[in-house]
Amino acid sequence: MNLKTRLFGEVFSFDSVKEVLGKANEEKSGDQLAKTAAESVTERIAAKTVLSNLLLADLRNHPVVPYEEDEVTRVIQDDMNEKIYAEIKNWTAAELREWILDDKIRGSDIKRISRGLSSEMIAAVTKLMSDLDLIYAAKKINITAHCNTTIGREGTLAMRLQPNHPTDDIDGIMPSVMEGFSYGNGDAVLGLNPVNDGVSNVENILKHFDEFKNKWEIPTQISVLAHISTQMKAVKNGAPIDMFFQSIAGSEKGNEAFGVDVELLTEARELALKEGTSAGPNVMYFETGQGSELSSDAHHSADQLTMEARCYGLAKRFEPFLVNTVVGFIGPEYLYDGKQMIRAGLEDHFMGKLSGISMGVDCCYTNHMKTDQNDVEKLAVLLANAGCNYFIGVPVGDDVMLNYQAAGYHDAQAVREVVGLRPIREFEEWLKKMGLMKNGRLTSKAGDPSIFLNSNGVK
Amino acid sequence: MINEKDLTEIVERVIEELEKEESREAVDQAVKREAKSNNDEIVDITDVDLKKQFLVDNPENREAFLKLKESTSARLGVGRAGPRYKTETLLRFRADHAAAMDAVFTDVSDQLIDDMNLFKVKTLCRDKDEYLKRPDLGKKFSDETLAEISNKCEKNPQVQIYAADGLSSTAVEANLKDIFPAIKQGLEGYNIKIGTPFFVQYGRVASMEPIAKCLNAKVCCVLIGERPGLATAESLSCYMAYDAEIGMPESKRNVISNIHADGTPAVEAGAHIADVIKAMLEQKTSGLDLDI
């Protein structure tokens, strides 16, 4: 294993695989805060060069958090297919990159190899890819999952309808739900981030969502994104839940900060399969985001991209219906500006797909980042071209509870039309039945939320 | 038998009711016409109350949706131009984002600091960029700065109150002049003494720990600008702790957030904060242990 190279004659040497991984990252403020970033652009390229020569076996054998110390590492390593791994363990990271990009290699080939990859290998190949590489490679891979409907089919783009409200006032949440559906959002999931994590609050919102879904016969999934233990209590009380949500991190310590571990997630999935209201078999929903481990001092001196890859390695065990990175939510100390946000969005999406999970992206930013809505729109178009399963949609891009901006309800249709995509099939049928969509275009009725106020449901 | 006078009154009332509904729209339209005809005056788009705006063409139930909209500040019923936003919606969004960014990236004016008789100190951050990228530096002061604080302030106060820009200078500008006297009035009503107030530039919440230690304050309280949303850039938070010390867990702090004109008004928040501080001094604790 060679951790040294020369660039323009200057020698760059690194102490560990972890250091190489960190320094090979594209520039991110979070890596600078964690002191894992390259000191100069040249050093970054030197690290990429060293990384490109590392064998996949070197990457497997040097996880950024040791196997003995960390259950996330154990999940990732234990779940690898050893036969497939044996076939590729002597590939360099560069070879893996070129194999993925090879025109003879199809998505199904990649999905097979994916079973022999560890998260560190996935992180490594991502660091060697340009933005267009990430789009091109991700486009090859289709990952579908089924809860009540099937997400991820080729040619579709779904939306999570996120009708958040600053006080969880159901009277203020429902008009947002109506507006979202009237624009063809909500085929991925109708999902609310609650302010109040109390069980009775969560049950109440779920009840209203379930009523609305049934009244209008909407083929979709519902979720209230409280802590997973709150949702489990709600289900035990009889609340209708199609899937369980939880934020996860790429290390055991990071998950501890979220109040979860592998055992709890396993128990939750079993409960969802047994007591949930959906058809399944994919009944879990995870959110992640570069930098969350550092924010809870659980990054083990590893870079934020590698930690993010590990989230997907963990998620994969639970066969989720949805996983999305909330790419610009955590602030400028992790992703400083629009450029870093767009890069991270493309990286996360590709890594999710290469990990074999149904991947979506919350293209978003906070007001203390140097970026604006144009960057969100750019990232959305890029990701739609890369075959992203879903985005998050909020009214006019403005989330009035989380105080950040994401894609807007309107963006769903504009991106679908520009890129030539459709909503999830069953959902499009419903939009047609409601007179909101015809031939993949919005009708004159679309965008009028008040259509949901006039009658007592589907006639 | 109903007499003519009563009947006339009833008719008049009915007409009045009808007129009220129609006149609202009529006034709106008149305002728009006026704006259009008068070329040198364009309406301030940020004056529009978004809760009362409904831009959907030919909606099925305008009134009922407007009624629902009263319960949320989300941008709903905005209509569309093809699958995109109407120009007014787009520009309003950009205007609100501009206000939010300005709140973050501008500084609290010296005028305000002078008007309130405060003095100004800085954390270890050199500028806004460093402040945003290095949360750790926004909690620390140089020895010189701590000496300055120590020299200019009354020592061992029951309550030390100071302001910090945090992530919104606009929030400090909008609220400090109202919230500070309200807290002071409340505390003085309880016979509680407060120390010398000042202002911290590039300050994070945890700047309270070194300040509390330096001045030996029982309760330390920082009024700090919140990360702005699009609905308001003016939201202020008040963080408080009893016997704050470096390294203490976040759960030792109490916070009152969402202080602004459309949230909790600054004066009312100040009155409530006085009660919270009083409870801290009585119970000699703060955070999760505080019973309020």
Next chain:
Amino acid sequence: METIISAGIDIGTSTTQIVFSNITLENIASDYTVPQINIIDKEIIYKSDIYITPLLSEDEIDSVGLRGIIEKEYSKADISKSEVSTGAVIITGETARKKNAELISKEMSDLAGDFVVASAGPDLEAIIAAKGAGVDQLSKKENALVINFDIGGGTTNIAVFDSGEIIDTACFDLGGRLIKIDDNKKIHHVSEKLKKLAESLNVELEQGREIAVHELEVLADKMADILTEILFAEVKSDDYIYLITNHDLKKKYNPDYISFSGGVADYIGNQSHQDNYDKYNDLGIILGEKITESPLYKENNIFNAEETIRATVVGAGSHTTNISGSTITYTSDILPLKNIPAVKIDENEINSEAEFKTAVKQKMNWYNLEDGHQAAALALKGKKNYSFAEITSLAEMIIEAEEEIVESDFPLIVILEHDAAKVLGQTLNRILDHKKSIVSLDGIKINDGDYIDIGKPLAGGKVLPVIIKTLIFDN
């Protein structure tokens, strides 16, 4: 979370009932903001039997009999007076016109609990019954215009809700017990108004005469016609105007739904009932059937009331208590305060400090105590976001305008709609040197001339319960 018990007692023309409800209060705000205590749940935990209202004579309520009923039901429910935090006694329908009604209502409220208030008036009764029937919730949920007809023994109380807000009320002397017959079908008692109505119908109603079913049907038909006029007649008939108790609706409405509550409601639209028309020895069942046949029933969307005969008592027990804002200032040892008249000033219509003072003084003068002092609460709309300077001048203005109250033993009571009561109270305290009892509340909307009751603090002292005895539609 805190659960309190609320009692509702309805002493009506024909029946008397009691319910107990659990009202649950919870701080719905996050830990990171100022508290906001709301009523999050109301649950009826006990419903009494339905008693015939005990009367000593046709114009006097039997106080002893009533007391017996209440004491018996409290003991059956295993609830003591001291456990009851709030609630209302309401004397309704014709009973409210008995000569000892006011005295009885006060007596019974004292018997029922420290803060169970006495209330009356046909408008309030209409609102309470409609809320008990669930009409306000339906109207709010569906953004609909809903009219409730609470048809009792002596009166029909009508309440109109639009999008959850009460917009109109009316009351008619129409009900199932305007005529009472005995077991031999002989007329026992007839109300004066029915007597007059019967004249034009050629039905003779002298006491002791045996009355035939078809004659009762003629009367009931007429009553159903009059109720139908409420929604359908362009010009009202003389009989209609004659039967108005205090006032008609302000205009003709086109409701999305109508609903029926009160005892008669059980026989409206209920084809399958097995009761003989003479089960109650009155007109109620026949009236219900005639309404069912009328356009009022047939040509409207009917909402099935959540409560029928119990609507008023449930409304009184569960829907009369309001909760103040959660940041307020008050002197606790003066609570509860009962029957305080409120003077409402719309300060937005006032241009100067002097004008404000004059307006306050003038209105306060209406409520002079015997010794010449004033005893009323000042209700202001308030402003959404006062500056500290504005609050200070508001407090100074109030103190000057209410100098007589300041100098009296009566507390200084200010009630705002917008959230500013805590800082206003602290400012009043500062200016008055903490020497005057004050109550400064917000989050409560009061109209000029309303009477209010303010109870003892709840939720660890954060809020005060307030009962508003609305008289909005009486001019």
